Amino acid sequence: MRNGYITRIRPDMLFGKIKETFEKNRKHFQSDGRLKSLYPLFEAFETFFFTPENVTKEGPHIRDGIDLKRFMSFVIIALLPSFLFGIYNAGYQSNFISGLPVNFPAAFSKGLIIVMPIVFVSYSVGFFWEILFASIRKHKISEGFLVTGILFPMTLPPTIPLWQVALGISFGVVIGKEVFGGTGRNILNPALTGRAFLFFAYPAKMSGDAVWTVIEKVKDRSVDIVSGATPLAVSALAGINENIEILLEHKGYGLLRLFTGTYPGCIGETSAMLCIAGALFLIFTGIASYRIIIGGILGVLSTGFLLNMFAGDASAAWLSLNPFYHLVMGGFAFGISFMATDPVSAPGMEKVKWIYGFAIGMLTVLIRVFNPAYSEGVMMAILFMNLFSPLLDYIEIKLRLKKRIPNV
């Protein structure tokens, strides 16, 4: 600075240094090195920084620029707005209920304190399993986990104990994915599998009746528990003849607030608005199927309107709920944008994607309306339809191949 120079680290110098480090340590991970069993870990880190140097052998001599790393990174980019908002919202809700300042810096930093440990545990425990399986199988570490590792914490309430996070991600990665052979071969969405495990194993924490806001004990202030209830929990309490919309309005959960997402709920799911933004990004880049998303929305709306028709004076309050509330309450927007569109567990055929999405929307509403025990339906709806996607694919493929002029 004194001589008028500004000392900067040029990016290529920095990358050169990183590259050198990799080259220096490569020998330890190769076939005769001490750490050869951890080669997948080395490889994963190296290819994170630098694209691999391999070239085509025969066949098409040029290849598309996209690879799975980019494909999965784009899902993470799409998740970022929801994720950042989730951090803010977790902190905001916590500070609000604890009577602490709710300005943005205070709320966001509180959110970081709440959310980052959960994300950290999810990634580190999940990566442990990934590395273990990849090392034993001598596979490369697949990028699918990058998405699972962040999707999973976003579906959890901020109050989740960290040991449950570890347990859930372990179940999701090992049973949901690795026992089938890893990313690409799983039949269920691993993040949702983990969440479903926690839901059935520890219903007290997960069923949504509990308060999902981290409450700090503040002296001289009695905490109003009900004000921490999620909209779905509020709705579930509605009795016959009560109007859920009015009940929600009474708690301050207007349609607009439900849409923007400043209400208690799972970390990433509350803002339907940001889920739509992420979904649009994924649709535009061709990573998520618009058929599934639109199908899902249509499923929710048509089922909702159909149920409205059956609603009478003495019927349950859920029946007469405006279907648009289903879209913005709870995890539907998040699930249909980021979970249902996971290409591995969704059907691969284009037409049945409509059915798949529609059924998810329909089941979500049916579970919410008719299942008194648990008012959130999207998780079960997606997992249920995951099971059906091979069948849906099978049907469409058979119908399509029937039209082909045989060539044998």
Add this chain to the structure above:
Amino acid sequence: MILLKIKKGFDIKIEGSPLPDLLELDKPHFVASLPERIPFIKPKLAVEKGEKVKIGSTLFIDKRNPGIKFLSPGCGQIEKIGFGARRAIKEIVIRLDNTEEYVEFDVAKFSGDRDFNRDDVVKSMMEGGIWPFIRELPFRDIAAPGYMPYALIASLDNKEPFLPDPRVYLKGETGLFKKGMSILKKLAKNVYVHSSKDFINTNVEGIPITHKFSGDYPADDPGVLMHYIKNNPSENRTWYISGQDVINLGSFFSTGRYPVARTVVLAGILAAKRGHFKTRIGVPIKHIIGGRIKDGKKARIISGGIFSGYATSEESCIGFYETSLTLLPEGGESEAFGFLRAGFDRPSYSKTFLSCFNRRPLAADCSLHGDERACVNCGSCAKVCPVDILPQFAFKSIAAADVEEALSHGILDCVECGLCSYVCTSKIDLCDFIKNAKRVYYKDKA
């Protein structure tokens, strides 16, 4: 004329396309025949090292059908017979004399307006070494002479980067093309000429085009045409011939001499002078490239189109069917944080690069741009497949050795365009799976 709209495929815009001018090259010092580059044949040598040959002397025959002969594209002395692994004949090199002596074939009965029958045509073509120009779908082997196919397709286009432009090689040769067509009419129930709309608009005189299409690579492939127009399974065994070879056919039946002319394209971003070169069959690659290669990066020399061709070396020669040389950078440089690059100039079928807003042709190299992973069912391959195969499902049935299932997916309709491999997010060589399965099935059947 039938109009076809071919919706699938991919218009890949790659920098380095050849100029439409035609340059005549001098006579090379030697030419070669490359039996190993002719699929399926079992070559049996008919010459020895040191022997004198004329243009049109038999070099080798196909043991599977001894009537199918491969003739010498040059007049001179056999300089070298190269063998590869397991004594497969790699190349037969002929050092050329100063003279051009031809073996004369009797084609008098095909001249003028005289009528002739199919058997005579087949016999003359096999004798004259031009039968192998005609190939048979679905396996793309040399056509079986005894079979009467429903259709024979002459394709007149160059959708694959980078093949010779028909407008260039047809210039001044339309008479021979028409002569060739009149001969082909005897060989099949229907003879089609198939070309794209853009090509027709420029109006090459007197070419009787029967099918014109709009669409992207590989819409010009005869297999794609058949996929759109076939009505029953008997049409699967369609024959096809390339536009240049129709001209050669016409030339053979007009002169009675084995045709050796070839228009070869030199293209690719590493080619310093890109264009069409009029030369001959079996010309040494060095003779075409000459000094027309840019220094610096290591070039991959691709013979026969970026998607369907093979990598070769400067020491080799142009094969029997190939009409193109493309010089691409070998690539393989690693990039920092490649998965987050904006990529305004990175060619991609996906919309995950800013290049989807870039209409200009882009530079491409032979990098894989990633590493192989398990299929995540993204479905890009099925979106580009021009013959509506579902590669993401078909390749799994192939990997599971379920031949019946794979066949029901229509893998025999595959035109081997390589687009599925190109677009694959997981870098799986899907086209290779299908090509190999077809080959294994064909060999089992035979």
